Amino acid sequence: MSNFLLHYKCIECGKEIPIRKKMVYTCPDCNNNLDIIYDIKRLKKEIKKCDIENSRDYTIFRYAPFLPLDLNSKFKIPANVGWTPVFEVKRLRQALGLKKLFIKDDGRNPSASFKDRASAIGILRALELGEKLITAASTGNAASSLSCLSSALGIKNVIFLPASAPKAKIAQLLIFGAKVITVKGTYDNAFDLSWEATKRFGWYSRNTGINPYLSEGKKTGALEICEQFNWNPPDYVFIPVGDGCIIGGIHKGFKDFYDVGFIKRIPKIIAVQARGSAAIYRAWKNHCDIKPVSAKTLADSISVDFPRDGKKAIRAIRDTHGDAVIVSDKEILAAQELMARLGGVFGEPAGAAALAGVIKFKNERKLKTNDSVLAYNTGNGLKDIEAAFKAVKNKVIPSKKDFKELNRIKKLVV
Ligand SMILES: Cc1ncc(COP(=O)(O)O)c(C=O)c1O
Ligand SMILES: [Zn+2]
Secondary structure (H helix, E strand, C coil), rough: CCCEEEEEEECCCCCCCCCCCCCCCCCCCCCCEEEEEHHHHHHHHCCCCCHHEEEEECCCCHHHHCCCCCCCCCCCCCCCCCCCEECCCCCHHHHHCCCEEEEEEEEHHHEEEEEEHHHHHHHHHHHHHHCCCCCCCCCHHHHHHHHHHHHCCCCCEEEEEEEECCCHHHHHHHHHCCEEEEEECCHHHHHHHHHHHHHHCCCCEEECCCCHHHHHCHHHHHHHHHHCCCCCCCCCCECCCCHHHHHHHHHHHHHHHHCCCCCCCCCCCEEEEEEECCCCHHHHHCCCCCCCCCCCCCHHHHHHCCCCHHHHHHHHHHHHHEEEEEEEEHHHHHHHHHHHHHCCCCCCCCHHHHHHHHHHHHHCCCCCCCCCCEECCEEHHHHHHHHHHHHHCCCCCCCCCCCCCHHHHHHHHH
């Protein structure tokens, strides 16, 4: 166990639960999700910013003292997760009238999505516990990252996902050797099956929201932002939201670094949801409990009926004086095309939703030209090329294999 770990804490009733060599998923009293709490006093005393800056480990493990794992563990993830680039996107800035817009691109992780951060920590916890089989429900990325990072370690994966998941994500799962169960239903149906399997068979669960170690992996996105911005993070961070685990993790990361005094201010966190999958947005705007919706959006990764980490998402918005915004599929596709053409970053629709949220906020005059704003691209566009073709309306120009075609081509393209 990390030298700096204290206990789990229920996000709802505050119950503190000791961390032992047995997996705890949710609060035994009220069944709500858990935070993992560190000894901030000791971290403050023993870990300095320069210790981190001097690290030559350019992965999420440069933040090892802030992770819930045995610092002397013999287990290693066989890929480089994290330390993804932040781009200044100058042409995109000009086009949008935002002088300090940045894009952080997590499509460059080993399995091409943000989810590798969570899988890495979830897998290491499973190895510490001696687990040999991990099950997960997924819209696609969580599972493909799990298989990518764990199959080479000899861990079996049993994956439940909606049959409608993009083919590239299913291909990733199969090539990494996962047992793939395509469910005739939604992500939520897949989630229920996978969780029931954990309850019946004792399989280790990498289900979002349920496994508290995942938020700890996801928080590394925020830890990196702090360091990449020289400990002065942007004013706003826009995060695409489905279950709410990424946004909750990002908030936890900023909070941990704020609590130890590494940053002086936490950015306002803005939740971006698809209009057709907006349970968290609705609860935030209407000041009410999160109620399930019947999700429908082409941004498959954020298509969720009932968000499993909704309470952490609402807390992230509220505690950072942030906000929530919804974007239509059309706005997501427009942002996807713009982010690639002017910013050089090809995101899948869910990832591009972050930029769509920025554009909407700017149009609604909620952002000023000089505000510093980071849009977090969470997944690579090659994960779902059918969506990408929709974004560009298939603009290819067919040609005969004949040099005479060149004059016609020149007229069309210049
Ligand atoms: C690319 C991408 N973006 C955003 C999300 C949303 O994350 P969360 O469900 O934790 O809100 C996901 C989740 O699968 C994802 O894969
Ligand atoms: Zn509780």
